[in-house]
Amino acid sequence: MKNVFFTLAFLCSSILIAQEGTNMKKLITPPEQVRLAFEKEYPGKVPVWSEEYVGDDADEIRFEAKYNVSNTTKAVAIYDNLGNMKAYELQIPFSQLPPKSQAYLKKNYAPKAIREIAMVVDNKNVTTYEVGIEKDTKFYDIQFDKDGGFDVIIEKN
Template identity: 80%
Template sequence: MKNVFLSFTFLCSSFLIAQEGTNMKKEITPPEKVRFAFEREYPGKVPVWSEEYVGDDADEIRFEARYNVDDRTKAVAIYDNLGNMKAYELQIPFKQLPIKAQSYLKKNYKAKAIREIAMVVDDKKKTTYEVGIEKDSKFYDIVFDAEGGFDVSVEKN
C-alpha cells in the first residue's frame, strides 16, 4: 500500500510538472491592482502570471498566478482585471479528498489513471474537488462537491 501511495504521489507531481510545460501560456505582467491583491493574500510567494480570456464571447480576462505553496505543493490563484479573486486551486493528495470521492474513484478507476487532484474554491466560497483522469488516451476532469458527491465529468482537450 505504501508503494502504491508513493507511486501515485510521484505520478501526480510528474504530471503537474508536465502539464505546466505543455500548457504553457505566455508569461505576462498583470495590472497593478491584480499584483497588489496577490501580494496581500500570499506575501512572499513568487507567481508566474498568465492570462486567459473567458466568457461567452471570450470578452472577460482572467489573470492566473501559479506558484509553489511549498516544495511539493502547487497552487493557482485566479483574478479578474480589478484584482478580485475568482478562484483558488490547490494541489492535494488523494487522502485529502472526501471519503465519498475516494470510494467513487477506487470503484471506477485504476489508481494509475489518476493524474492530478485539486481542491477548488470559487469567489462565492464554494468548494469542489477536481480529479484529472486519463482513460483511453483521453483526459477528463471528474468534479466532486464539497462532501465528495460526484458532480460531473468533463473531457479536456
C-alpha cells in the same frame, strides 16, 4: 552538397521551433491591481502569471498566478482584471479527498489514471474537488461537490 544539407536541416529545425512556440502559454505581467491583490493575499510567494479568456464569447479575462505553497504542493490563484479573486486551487493528495470521492474513483478508475487532484474554492466560498484523469489517451476533469458527491465530468483538450 554538405552546405545544402546543413541549410535544409537548419530550416526544418527553425520551422519546428516556431511551431512549438505557438502552443506554449504566454507568460505575462498582470495589471498592477491584480499583482497587488496577489501580494497582499500571499506575501513572499513568487507567481508565474498567465492569462485566459473566459465567458460565453471569451470576452472576460482571467489572470492565473501559479506558485509553490511548499516544495511538494502547488497552488493557483485566479483573478479578474480588477484584482478580485475568482478562485483558488490547491493541489492535495488523494487521502484528503472526501471519502465519497475516494470510493467513486477507486470503483471507476485505476490509480495510475489519476494525474492531479485539487481542492477549489470559488469567490462565493464554495468548495469543490477536481480530479484530473487520463483514460484512452484523453484527459478529463471529474468534479465533486464539497461532500465528495459526483458532480460532472468534463473532457479537456
